[in-house]
Amino acid sequence: MPFTVLTAEFASENNTFKKGLTELHDFAVDSLLLGDAAIAARRDANTELAGFLDVAGDKGWSVLHTVSACASPNSPVSAAAYDHIAGLICAAVEANRGKIDGILLSLHGAQVTEVSDDGEGELLRRIRRFTTPDLPIGVTLDLHANVTRAMVQGAQAWVSYKTYPHIDMRDCGRQLALILDGAMAGRTNPLTIRRDVPMMDEVNAGRSDEGPMVALYEAARQQETEPGILSVSLNAGFSDADIEEMGPTVLVTFDRNVPGSDLRAAEISDAHARAIWDARHSVANVFLEVDAAVAQARDFDASQGPLVIADYADNPGSGAYGDATTLLAAMLKAGLTDAVLAPMIDAEAAAELHRHKVGEVVTLPVGGKNDPDFGGPPLVLTGRITHLSDGRFRGDGPMIGGLERTFGATAVLKVDGVEILIVTEREQMLDQQQLRAFGIDPTRRRTLALKSMQHFRAAFEPIAGKVIVCDSGALSTPRMSRRPYRKVRRPIWPLDPDVTF
Numbered sequence: 001m002p003f004t005v006l007t008a009e010f011a012s013e014n015n016t017f018k019k020g021l022t023e024l025h026d027f028a029v030d031s032l033l034l035g036d037a038a039i040a041a042r043r044d045a046n047t048e049l050a051g052f053l054d055v056a057g058d059k060g061w062s063v064l065h066t067v068s069a070c071a072s073p074n075s076p077v078s079a080a081a082y083d084h085i086a087g088l089i090c091a092a093v094e095a096n097r098g099k100i101d102g103i104l105l106s107l108h109g110a111q112v113t114e115v116s117d118d119g120e121g122e123l124l125r126r127i128r129r130f131t132t133p134d135l136p137i138g139v140t141l142d143l144h145a146n147v148t149r150a151m152v153q154g155a156q157a158w159v160s161y162k163t164y165p166h167i168d169m170r171d172c173g174r175q176l177a178l179i180l181d182g183a184m185a186g187r188t189n190p191l192t193i194r195r196d197v198p199m200m201d202e203v204n205a206g207r208s209d210e211g212p213m214v215a216l217y218e219a220a221r222q223q224e225t226e227p228g229i230l231s232v233s234l235n236a237g238f239s240d241a242d243i244e245e246m247g248p249t250v251l252v253t254f255d256r257n258v259p260g261s262d263l264r265a266a267e268i269s270d271a272h273a274r275a276i277w278d279a280r281h282s283v284a285n286v287f288l289e290v291d292a293a294v295a296q297a298r299d300f301d302a303s304q305g306p307l308v309i310a311d312y313a314d315n316p317g318s319g320a321y322g323d324a325t326t327l328l329a330a331m332l333k334a335g336l337t338d339a340v341l342a343p344m345i346d347a348e349a350a351a352e353l354h355r356h357k358v359g360e361v362v363t364l365p366v367g368g369k370n371d372p373d374f375g376g377p378p379l380v381l382t383g384r385i386t387h388l389s390d391g392r393f394r395g396d397g398p399m400i401g402g403l404e405r406t407f408g409a410t411a412v413l414k415v416d417g418v419e420i421l422i423v424t425e426r427e428q429m430l431d432q433q434q435l436r437a438f439g440i441d442p443t444r445r446r447t448l449a450l451k452s453m454q455h456f457r458a459a460f461e462p463i464a465g466k467v468i469v470c471d472s473g474a475l476s477t478p479r480m481s482r483r484p485y486r487k488v489r490r491p492i493w494p495l496d497p498d499v500t501f
Contacts, residue, residue, distance in 0.1 A: 051173020
């Protein structure tokens, strides 16, 4: 008899310092699809669900897919939105109680809701009401996960990404699904142990292209080939979520059927946790002040490709508002030409520009409307509208190739020598189509100022003459002491520099 597996995707990364709530609309902008509609949209893309389905096809499983609910990083999930999506998953588990042989979940690991600091742990607790304790459950995670004890207690098998920028989602889905197949067949008996590190996040946020984590990820891949070791997950943490169990963790899923695998799993997890701690001063990024970044742009020779300025602190992908103005103001003051800033998330400005036509000259306030203390106040700008759009685009790069996304009502406003991509919906810069679809060829510009910490590198670093990183002072500034933490466990590094491990 073929196995029957229930699957779901429910992923959000939630910044507790950001005003407002993430609602169902915010999921719908990215993905809020049920059953076959979700499979049709995500089956051929780089998603965990695609990986699940790859294995399901090979093994002859019957798949019951419930929902694919994914939202761009934002403020905490509203109770209503959370209950709706979690309710869809739990109702399917209850309706198929006794019929399903296993469950595969694609989660994030840094989900905070209006009423819970541990969205994933709460989801697993609700699911377990309708399953036997030994029904195998496997979970994929973004490597920017704050993994709680409750999460690990709720599922036997865990697989986290090992790439940042994230390009291995489908691979992780396949890996987890194969682990689940072994558990359902009785060939393996998985269990996961967890180790945490007294840090707010890994010092380079889990970069897989540079820094100390590169060697650790490779070691983890090698360790996964050892007898009894099913997966080794290194989670960098997410310090924009002020919760008690914030910070880096190591998860090792091992096979209890293999003698000594528990001891080896403990040895592996302890070694990785120690290595993450010992590398806490090894910072790969050089964080430039705004004026220093713009000075480089002014003098840059773009003959080998544009200068890419990453606005690290205003990254919508970590829940920042995406409307900081300090970098834009400096670019305009310096008189940069053939320059782009993207995106400026300002629904009011986008709506106002859509009341005009392409070619019109318009004066209006742009950006800085959410919290001017983080990233600067609104700028009153006069510019020419060069493009108007409904904001839809289809990714074609390493991260979101094949996925349909939208910025909502979108406009390009050219102010002096700077083109500003003004959008309605939240999204960080992941893909060249986020410019090309709106009339901007990134290879033909001298400066690209992109609101992103690291994911931009997958699509834009190959065309860049140089990449630099800027701290604009916005909500996700690397200067963590600027944020008013209340819940995180203490002592913790770097808030408490004398903490020991």
